[in-house]
Each structure stands twice: as C-alpha cells, then as structure tokens.
Amino acid sequence: MHKRLIVQKFGGSSVANVERIQKVAQRVVSYSKKGYQLVVVVSALGDTTDELVELADKINSNPSEREMDMLLSTGEQISVALLAMAIHKLGAKAISFTGSQVGIITDTSHTRARIIKINTDKIKEGLKNGNIVIVAGFQGVTINQDITTLGRGGSDLTAVALAKELKADSCEIYTDVEGIFTTDPRVEPCAKKIKKITYDEMLEMASLGAQVMQARSIEVAKKFDVPLHVRSSFSKNSGTMIIKEVKNMEDVVVNGITLNKKEAKITLYQVTDKPGVAVKLFKKLADAGVSVDMIVQNVSHTRQTDISFTVAKADAAKASRITKSVAKKIGAGEVILDQNIARVSIVGVGMRSHHGVAARMFGILADNKINIEMISTSDISISCIIEKKNAEIAVKKLHADFGLSK
C-alpha cells in the first residue's frame, strides 16, 4: 500500500532551544506513528545564523561569499543532528542529511544560489529503511562540491522543492504564527485566519508586507502546484492552505488587507513632459541599486508634470539625492521626500470577476476622510499610499467594510 508522504518544514523559532526541538520531535513522531512517511526540513536554531554573521563581520566586513556559505551552512547541520537525536530518544528511527549529502545541486551564486536539481536517492533509501528523514534547509552544493546557501527564506524553498521532487502528498510549513491572517492581528484584533488562499494572492500578500513566507518559495510552489499548509509549530490547529485557484474562491472579493510602513515617497515637481525624462531618472536609480516600487505620473494638460514614486526607507536618502541631481540636469522643479506615508492594500482573486472593488475601497477611505496620495493596481490587488498616521484606521475600516471582521 502506498504510504502518504509529508514534507514538514520547521523554521528557526520552532527549534530555538532544547525544549522546542523536543516538541518538534514529538510532533514528527506522532505523524510517523499515524503511518505517514516524513521528510523534515529544518532551519538553524533560533538566532544561530545572525550570530555567525556577526562573528564573520568581526573578522572581515566584506567576507567571501563562498566562505560565508561554508560558515552559515553549519547552522542547519547542527539542527538536523540534534533533531535526529531527539527523535531517537523517542524510540523512532531517523537519519539526517546536509543539503550536500542529499544532493541538492545548485548554481554557483553563493549566498543566493538557485536549485538546479535534486537527487532524491538518499531520501528514498532513508524512507525505505523506515526512517524519518531530516534534511538541512537553506543549503545546497555546486557540482564542484562547494557548499551554497539559498538566500532568505531558503529553508521554505528546500521544503517546497523536495515536496515537488518527491511528489509529496502535502508540504507543511511550520512557523510561529497560526497561519495567514486577513490582516496583521496586531493592527486589527478582529483579523481572521484565512483557511484557503491562492498562490497569487499569497504572492501579493508576501510582496506587500506579510512576513510569513518568502515570495520565491511560493512562486516555486505555484509553478509545480505543490499545495502548502502554513501552520503553527506551537499548536495542533490547522493553518492556512496555499493552493491553486479553485472554483468558488472568487466568491470572496477581498481575502486580505496588508499594510507596509517601510516605504518613503519622493515627488519630483515640474518636469517637462517629453519622452525620455522618466527613463533618465529611473535608470540612474536602478544603476545605484535603488529598487523603486510604485510610480505615478499624472497626464498633464500643460507642458509640465509631477512624478511620484516610492522606495524602501533604507534607500530614501540616496534616492532623494539622485533625484535632486537629475532634477538639476533636466531643469525640473523641487524634489520632496516624504517619510510619513503608509501603503494599504487589498488582495483577492475575486476582484477579477467583481466590478467596482477599487471604487468601493476609495469610497471607504474617503468616508473616513483619508486622503489617497498614490494608487497602484494589479490583477488581484489595489494599493493606496496614504498618510502614515491614518494607516491603522484605514486597515480597520477596510477590514470591516469588506466583510473580513465577521
């Protein structure tokens, strides 16, 4: 009989200390006893990675990326060994592997490597011998046997890629929250756990500021149709299923509200409205490594227009400097940097089939006397830049009026 196979991924906070490692072992063994085959992906213990980065920084503030990967990959190696020991202690069979041992082959882009292929022979052999197979997340190896790491959120990626390669029945991402919420519960206590969300919605949520999973892992899950179950490692409750779109999902217009207060807005006034001006500015910014998010340029009836755009707060000063120098060259007007903004977004696949969602959002904000400074829309999301002081009230009103607080 075919045994169901689950890939379970536990993040750093789930294995932050001995007690938590023991808890993870108990959960894993309980699944194993229910008859599941298990492949468990683990991150480094708690703050281990940060501590190693700090140690390296004391020695070389600009360390070789190859050596950085050599250093950081030890974090997950420690985790897998300890988890295996904890599982043995409970009387179950387990065997641990590094990314290199498993054969997670990546390209040579150290610190942000991409997985090229995965050899599943060792995992399958381990499972066949009755083991819970434990794999170090976040890491791989080049064909030349150099150790690589997969960048931020890399352990999620390891889990998703293994689930795909092993044709797992399910991929569970354990974290320190209960799942994906309709909005940040710290802002709106009425926020509800979302039972099902599509990959696309989750991607919007992730890129718009929800912290639970990195966009890259969700993209891979979407590409290979790996259903994800995001849930808490501290409770037995179901979390949020991230899946491809199914029919009646569009009945819900808005699935979540996100808030991002980490951006700043720059406005360049009185730009002569002729082709090539915008290009000049945004190429300069790109060359300087500044990532621009929203851009709004009004159609002008005079020969002058204003351009507004947002960047991460960390890049704001640099972006402002560059914009001012461009303004001078092209003879534009004043440049204003505004750090007191917030971006509020609504996300939902239902927008595709429901009309007037944008108007409804703008209406809710207007009813609450919240001025909209910029607007940007995608297929399944609408974002508004508003004054930062109004951010929380905007989230609460949108959450209520789109029926998410029920």
Add this chain to the structure above:
Amino acid sequence: MHKRLIVQKFGGSSVANVERIQKVAQRVVSYSKKGYQLVVVVSALGDTTDELVELADKINSNPSEREMDMLLSTGEQISVALLAMAIHKLGAKAISFTGSQVGIITDTSHTRARIIKINTDKIKEGLKNGNIVIVAGFQGVTINQDITTLGRGGSDLTAVALAKELKADSCEIYTDVEGIFTTDPRVEPCAKKIKKITYDEMLEMASLGAQVMQARSIEVAKKFDVPLHVRSSFSKNSGTMIIKEVKNMEDVVVNGITLNKKEAKITLYQVTDKPGVAVKLFKKLADAGVSVDMIVQNVSHTRQTDISFTVAKADAAKASRITKSVAKKIGAGEVILDQNIARVSIVGVGMRSHHGVAARMFGILADNKINIEMISTSDISISCIIEKKNAEIAVKKLHADFGLSK
C-alpha cells in the same frame, strides 16, 4: 622551481577567539609571503566541541554516533571559514574545505574513524591557484558520504596524514605550549624544552601522560616518517622536532621524565600459584571494558603469590569490585585498592646502549627514601609506582640526577 610545502595545524586554543584567529592568519600569511606553499589544518574554536557535546547530551544522553559526528564536524567547518575570511582580510588568497570536500575517506567507525585514503586533487588545485588551503581537522567522510570524526587528537592526525599524502617538507603542530619539555614545568621549573626527540620516545611520553599530542598521530608520523615540529602558536620560537632516530641521539641517556597521577593500584593477595588464574582475572576486567596498565606478579617460592596491577582512577571502583568477585571464586585472599599512587617514568632511546640506567633510577629514589611499589620497563623507558606524596620530589631528583636540569 619547487616551492616548499608546509602543513600547519592549529589546535582549538590557537583559534579560541577572533583575535587569535587573526593572529593565526598573520602567521600563515607571513609564511606564504616567504614563498612557502601552505596547507593549514584547524580544530574547532576553543570550547565549541565541548559545548556541542553538552547540547547533545541535553537532548539524548546516548546519542547516535553518526548524528554526533554530523553535529561535531560543524565546529571545524566554522573555524576554516573564519580563518579563510581572516586571511582574505590580509589580502592573501585562501580557500577552505571540509574533510568531506577534500576527500578524507574513512571507515564507518563513527566518532573514532580511521582514514582509509585521501584524495589530494582539490588541495593541489587550490595550491596551484595560489591559495593558502585550509582544511577542517578531525573529520572525514565514508564512501557512502556520511560524515565521520577521527576521535581525540583527530586534527593532529589530519595534519600528519595530509603531510604524508602531499609529501610535505614539514608538518608543524601549533599548540599552547612551546614544545615538549624534559618534564612538566609546573612540577619542575628547571624543565627544559627538548630540541629533538624520536617518535618512539614521544610515544612513550604521550602514553605516559604528556598531553601535547595523541599517540595515534605520532604512530602515523613514525610509520610514514613525517617529521613533526611541535611549537607554540603564541611565539616565534622553535619548538620540538619529533623525528626518526639519528646517530648521536643515543648520547643522551634520558630525554624526559613523566608523571602520571591518574591511576590506582589494586592488589590481590594470596593467589594460588597455578596456570590460568591471572587469565581469569584479566579476561573479566577486559570484558568489563577496564583497561589494565602495569601488572606485577611475584615469582613465589610458596604455592601462593600476590598480583598487583594499575588501572585508570575512573575504572578503579569497578575493577576492585570485579577483582573481589574473582578472588572469592578462586579462593584468594584480600583485595586492596590504593588510590594514593603515582607513576614516575624516565624515557630515552639512550637506554638501549647504556647499561645500568634502571639501577641508577632505583638508586636515586632509594637515596631519597622513596619506596618503589611496582616496576615496569620497556625498551626505552622505566616506570616506577611510588606513593603519591613523593611524586613531585621524585620527578625533581630524577630530573636533576639524569642531567636534565643543566
């Protein structure tokens, strides 16, 4: 032109913190600038290994040896990455490898694996590309890609084995002492650093209590005639050369005095003197995992004899219990456990060609009213068990009278 190749090994105390790692990097780079090719073997930082063992113990007091090796091998991996970064910081080229990456192939005896073969391709390629090559000590890998460790003193073994395989011109073992001393300087401040010592003498010194190098690495160095230079990582002074015997070495009768206070003596009285009795006792002890060191049985003129032997203090209670039970079965007399003993030994290849060395030793002890309880001799050493309270004075007198204090 052939560049001289040196293998340098730095122990845990030499890389215990950021400052010391930087010091090691400076030393290594200075050698590189002098035109040497360098292969550097490093142990885990300071107490890292002990900390990992402690962590594992909290999770499973009887951990799987495979997982223990998975865990402990991270210690050296951290060291090699950090040392590479420190060398880069000084503007020199360096590349680090784990035991697995280098291809230090071992058998499958986890936690005490034996090296089967070493693939030197990666090291040679690294050297050819102008790198200082850094290799994680203490670890290897099975042909099945499982990580192994080499047991206590394993990093020394890595260094010696690499020196042999690479036909290095020299193998330097950096430690926290200046070299091998004629005796423990804490006991006899007149102790002198020995300039040259043979493998055999060093083996006697090591097994008799000198802590600097593990016997196993010296045996391997002897077998393949790898000259070792034991020296301090905190000074530029030459240390002690461990080499094969050369001609005029026998001019010195005694090269060192060792002291071991970690043993206990057990005496079984009134044993019927017939074949098979000793076997019965020592087989029982061996079966219980007790390692017996010295054994003395007097030739008896009656039909009864006494048997004395020494064991490590940690095994003393167990050994005593076993001896009592055997005594009962064979109808022997009393069993006495004596924890207040010390073993003083003199070591020197010169003993082979000089007569009367033993008599001279016994004479020195007698002159100082020190009673000898047991005697054991090898080709190049003589050991006496004496009362513990006389240990230090015995060492001092022997050190002076054999001319080592000059």
